[in-house]
Amino acid sequence: MQLTPEAHQRIAAAIAAAETKTSGEIFCVLSRQVSSYRNVSLAWAGAAALLLPLLLIPFGFEPGWVPGFADSWEAAHLATRHLSIGQAIGAYALIQAATFITVLLVTSIPRIRLWVTPRSILRARVRRAALEQFLAHGLHVTDNRTGVLIFASAGEHQIEVIADQGIHDIVPADVWADAVEALAAGLKRGDPAGGFEAAIALCGGVLALHFPPGDDNRNELADRLVVL
Numbered sequence: 001m002q003l004t005p006e007a008h009q010r011i012a013a014a015i016a017a018a019e020t021k022t023s024g025e026i027f028c029v030l031s032r033q034v035s036s037y038r039n040v041s042l043a044w045a046g047a048a049a050l051l052l053p054l055l056l057i058p059f060g061f062e063p064g065w066v067p068g069f070a071d072s073w074e075a076a077h078l079a080t081r082h083l084s085i086g087q088a089i090g091a092y093a094l095i096q097a098a099t100f101i102t103v104l105l106v107t108s109i110p111r112i113r114l115w116v117t118p119r120s121i122l123r124a125r126v127r128r129a130a131l132e133q134f135l136a137h138g139l140h141v142t143d144n145r146t147g148v149l150i151f152a153s154a155g156e157h158q159i160e161v162i163a164d165q166g167i168h169d170i171v172p173a174d175v176w177a178d179a180v181e182a183l184a185a186g187l188k189r190g191d192p193a194g195g196f197e198a199a200i201a202l203c204g205g206v207l208a209l210h211f212p213p214g215d216d217n218r219n220e221l222a223d224r225l226v227v228l
Contacts, residue, residue, distance in 0.1 A: 003225070011028060011197065018201060019204070022204060028226070030226070034156065040117045049096040126160060133226070134151075148167065150196065167207070182202055
């Protein structure tokens with residue numbers, strides 16, 4: 001997702017305007033995608049290779065179903081039965097390998113990989129990435145612990161608003177829901193700058209209500225959007 005310099009300026013101006021009314025600090029991050037989820041592809045491929053070939057057994061799976069694993073002669077002696085068993089095992093292993101490779105290739109397509117990734121995993125990784133950004137940009141070391149991070153991941157369609165301890169102790173977590181909805185609406189309509197502006201204004205209103213500006217209302221964090 002590309003943002004123009006004008007969009008960055010709009011977001012920076014919205015942060016600056018909101019912070020004139022509060023001692024809190026607002027920081028914004030937009031990530032294209034927080035993870036490659038390659039391990040999810042491997043997990044799906046491994047599970048498919050283990051489970052899908054089992055569906056062949058009720059239908060009387062035989063090595064002859066796989067080209068090259070059977071010939072037109074039947075073993076005439078009991079001592080040759082181990083050969084048939086070996087062929088069956090080899091054919092089954094080949095089907096497992098083919099299943100693994102096929103599912104791995106299909107789930108390597110980014111859109112499909114995200115579609116098959118459980119939402120709980122998406123949420124957990126976006127949350128972890130948001131926390132990492134919260135710490136990396138020093139929102140946890142503001143004077144009164146009143147930093148707020150607005151984090152959006154376009155690939156996962158997930159948004160996190162993280163408030164530092166000073167805010168969390170006073171403001172219920174559900175008050176940020178309107179900001180999340182406003183940002184989500186902006187991203188959905190292809191206007192990330194507008195979405196961030198609306199979310200910043202709502203977060204700024206909450207901060208202004210509980211944390212009015214002090215005598216020394218210095219700007220502790222840069223007013224800008226970070227794009228990852």
